[in-house]
Amino acid sequence: MWDCKEIGLFICALSILPLLCFSANFVPIDNYLIDCGAPHNTSVGTRNFAADNFFKNFLSTQQNILASTSLTSISSAGDDSPLYQTARVFTESSKYTFQINHKGRHWIRLYFYSFSYEKYNLSTANFAVATQINILLSNFSVQKNPIMKEYLVNVTSDTLVITFTPSDNSIAFVNAIEVVSVPDDLIVDDAFTLNPLASYSGLLTQALETVFRVNMGGPTVSPGNDTLHRTWIPDQSFLIQPNLASNVSNIGAVKYVKGGPTENTAPPTIYGTLTEMNSNNDPRSNFNVTWQFDVEPGFQYLVRLHLCDIVSKGLNELYFNIYIDSWLAAKDLDLSIINNNVLATPYYKDLVSAPTTSNKILVSIGPSALNSDYPNAILNGLEIMKMNNSMSSLSAAAAVTLSSTSGSNSKKVGIIAGVSVGAFIAVVLVGFFFVLCRKRRRLARQGHSKTWVPLSINDGTSHTMGSKYSSGTTASAASNFGYRIPFAAVQEATNNFDESWVIGIGGFGKVYKGELSDGTKVAVKRGNPRSQQGLAEFRTEIEMLSQFRHRHLVSLIGYCDEKNEMILIYEYMEQGTLKSHLYGSGxxxxxxxxxxxxxxxxxxxxxxxHTGYAKAVIHRDVKSANILLDENLMAKVADFGLSKTGPELDQTHVSTAVKGSFGYLDPEYFRRQQLTEKSDVYSFGVVLFEVLCARPVIDPSLPREMVNLAEWAMKWQKRGQLDQIIDATLAGKIRPDSLRKFGETAEKCLADYGVDRPSMGDVLWNLEYALQLQEALVQGDPEENSTNMIGELSPQINDFDHEASVTAAQFEASSLDDLSGVSMSKVFSQLVKSEGR
Known part of the structure; x- marks a missing residue:
């Protein structure tokens, strides 16, 4: 019987490697190779692709539309040509589900070749492809034949679901699919940024799409000659001035050494060929060799440079520079020093670009001033990979749409990840980054540093206070409890930032579990020092949390800004996030x-x-991942990095750039860029439906009408059938009156216009009332259609278990009581990966 998880040993080309080669035979634990629509298995080189017709349990669809072409040879398909002769066609959203035995990085390779079959013309197909987490393709149609799309995704669950969704009145199709494990060390978490050249972490959480994989100075490398079945293409067509470049080949000289790159990183046919300056031994040569690559604007890109000095006769002969666009990626590079005085040893460098505003990436090599001999520069190989954006998408066509209509049962209530208005979003992104670049250039002219500097709150006003760590540490004058903690103490608390102590990775940086010298468990949030957004969030977090004390807001223990570090220290919350208790974590x-x-x-x-401070504070990032739970499941609101103080008394709103998390964002705020407390109310309404339905707020793998939770839940709420979509574990366990009140409250929160939404005080009152209805302490609902129950409730509810008050005045007093007597030893935080903002 055919085994769809066939495991094949990769055979190294030992004949071309010297004895010092460290072989890297990788056996993928998950190895799904599927020839879609084929009547029988298909052999491609040494690999066997299974006919998906034999594995219908992989598929969620009952359709069985199998297309084929009579072509026996498909132009330019190369060794993979048999895979393109058949296809499976979908007229409705359909899923392939793969059991994952080894969590971590996996290839997803999708093969497409359009042809006509009976009534189906595959060249007109328009569709989207997504996993549970990432949108891979949107508004996709095959513009050239054949095409293979390759992705690297980090699979953290027991299954990987790939969903094909046709656009309206169209079809979807796929010719072949690969889902294959990748070596854990192929893409590590750390890299370097450009402008300035600095360290970067967070690659492990990124989905990547291969855009280019190029063999400099050599021919095409087919999948059969690569241990991970990759294709490498020649570089000649990308050279801007080919006459400035010349090729060198010396594959036999390549020496893989222990601890360095292996054949899995790149085969010897990559490291053994290169493109160098065609300087004709002229010591006066001073030019760059430049390649140009077309990319999609608005995304960050991971650029991997493969280098191996196979041209030098001795050590320290070759120094050169590498540039990506106008930024210096490597200066005075001497590969013999990097590789411990061993020539012809592979080396690679990973660099992360800023979000691009151009549709081109330029990679250049040029001479260094340190050359003692004639100038030269080399490059052996290059990979360019697109990184997913803040919407977890690798497609710019996965856009945001908002409805401006009102008064209709069919009006939109939120933001939906759709297959539309891609061009509009691209224009917005280009404009945004143009403005950002202008701002950065202006700051540079003014002499502002682009790295973090030691921080003092209130324009540097600070004082010294004793601490458990030293006789005096600096703390904010505005803070009653926040203080600067020495870096040495933070290192000790986290076991020198032990990677095994990492409990979360977000846009700001990594979060470590730690323990202070007195035994207090803490969460240590270590920021990326090169992030401009991180600096702003760091300041805001300290400034906000130094002013608040409330049992339902997280509290800051301290911060550290020594050694250009930006570290926030909170106390540890045993039960993590609300989101983790609703779905995805078991x-x-x-x-x-x-x-x-x-x-x-x-x-x-x-x-x-919103009400307990001199001026309203708007959180701006209310979501289930920012609601944390202590050991008793008591909730605290966390992450104030995007918070903003509210409008002055004579104003109705704050005008500000739109920030927040996709799926929770207030559509009125998005449309008008005018922020009010009601923006938090909208986001909280989304959280209420998330709590009720226990599913992500945006799930591109679902049918279109279900993708956006707010929109989908509102349709059922307006029908009076909200009970049809609740979490299955709650079925039959919610009293109808309690569910009705809860649904009405969420519906009011999601009103299109802020003036139609209740205040958070009204929301709180109604949730208290829904709880009492659930516990059967209130008989009936005095005003069934109202979401503002203040002052109208039965006296029977005065004895709340959760400190609810009967009058608004008493409620405010209760809130103020929370400012004192709160133990600092029972606060915060297990911060997990934050969604894109």
Whole structure:
């Protein structure tokens, strides 16, 4: 019987390697090779692709539309040509589900070749492809034949689901699919940024799409000659001035050494060929060799440079520079020093670009001033990979749409990841980055540093206070408890930032679990020092948290800004995030009462932000991942990096650039860039439906009408059938009155216009009431269609278990009581990966 998980040993080309070669035979644990629509298995080189017709349990569709072409040889398909002769066609959203035995990086390779079959013309197909987390393709049609799309995704669950969704009145198709494990060390977490050249971390959380994989100075390398079945193409067509370049080949000289790149990184046919300056031994030569690559604007790109000095006769002969666009990627590079005085040893360097505003990436090599002999520069290989954007998408066509209509049952209530208005979003992105670049250039002219500098709150006003770490540490004058903690103490608390202690990775940086010298467990959030957005969030977090004390808001223990570090220290929250308890982590299900209690706690925290300080504070990033739970499941609102103080008394809003998390963003704020407290109310309404339905707020793998949770849930709420979509574990366990009140509250929160939404105080009151209805302490609902129940409730509800008050004045007093008597030893935080902002 055919085994769809066939495991094949890769055979190294030992005949061309010297004895010092370290072989890298990699056996993928997950190795799914599927020839879609084929009647029988297909051999491609040494690999066997299974006919998916034999594995219908992989597919969610009952359709069986198998297309084929009579072509026996498909032009330019090369060794893979048999895979393009058949295809599976979909007229509705359909899924392939793969069991994952080894979590981590996996190739996803999708093969497409359009042809006509009976009534189906595959060249007119328009569709989207997505996994549970990432949008791979959107508004996709095959513009050239054949085409293979290659992705590297980090699979963290037991299954990988690939969904094909046709656009309206169209079809989807695929000729072949690969889902194959990748060596853990192929893409590591760390790289370098450009402008300035600095360290970068966070690659492990990124989905990547291969855009270019190029063999400098050599021929095409086919999948059969690569241990990971990659294709490398020649570089000649990318050279801007080919006459300035010459090729060198010396494959037999390549020496893989222990601890360095292996054949899995790149085969010897890559490291053994190169392009160099065609300087004709002229010591006066001073030019760059430049390649130009077409890319999609608005994305960051991982650029991997493959280097191996096979031209030098002795050590320290070759020094050169490498540039990406106008930025210096490597200066005075001497590969013999990097490789411990061993020539012809492979080396690679990973660099992450800023989001591109251009549709071109230029890579150049040129001479260094340190050359003692004639100038030269080399490059052996190059990989360019697109990184997913903040919407977890690798397609710019996966856009944001907002409805400006009102008064209709069919009006949109939120933001939807769709297959539309891609061009509009691209223009917005280009404009945004143009403005950002202008701002950065202006700051540079003014002499502003682009790296973090030691921070003092309130224009540098600070004082010295004793701490458990030293006789005096510097703390903010505005803070009653926040203080600067020495870097040495942070190192000790985290076991010198032990990677095994990492409990989360987000856009700001890594989060470590730690323990202070007195045994207090802490969460240590270590920022990326080169992130301009991170600097702003770091300042805001300290400034906001130094002003608040409330049992439903996280509290800051301290911060550290020594050695250009930006570190925030909070106390550890045992139960993690609300999101992790709702879906995706396998934690025990929450009861309806527990969910109501959590929502009530979060609403109290937000209500205090909006009303408990001299000026309203708008959180701007309310989501289930920012609601944290202590050991008793008490909720605290976290992550104030995007928070903003509210409008002055004579203003109705704050005009500001749109920030927040996709799926939770207030559509009115998005349209008008005018921020009010009601923007938090909208986001909280999305959280309420998330709590009720226990599913992601945006899930591109679902049918189109279900992709956006807010839109989907509102349709059922307006029909009076919200009970049809609740979390299955809650079925039959929610009292109808409690569900009705909860649904009405969420619906009001999601009103298109802020003036139509309730305040957080009203939301809190209604959630308290929904809890009492669930516990059967209130008989009936005095005003069934109202979401503002303040002052109208039955006296029977005065004895709340959760400190609810009967009057608005008493409620405010209760909130103010939260400012004192709060133990600092029971606060914060297990921060997990934050969604894109």
């Amino acid at each position: 934690l025990p299900n929450l009861s309806w009462k527990e969910r109501l209690d959590i929502c009530i706690g979060a609403a109290r925290g937000l209500h205090y932000l």
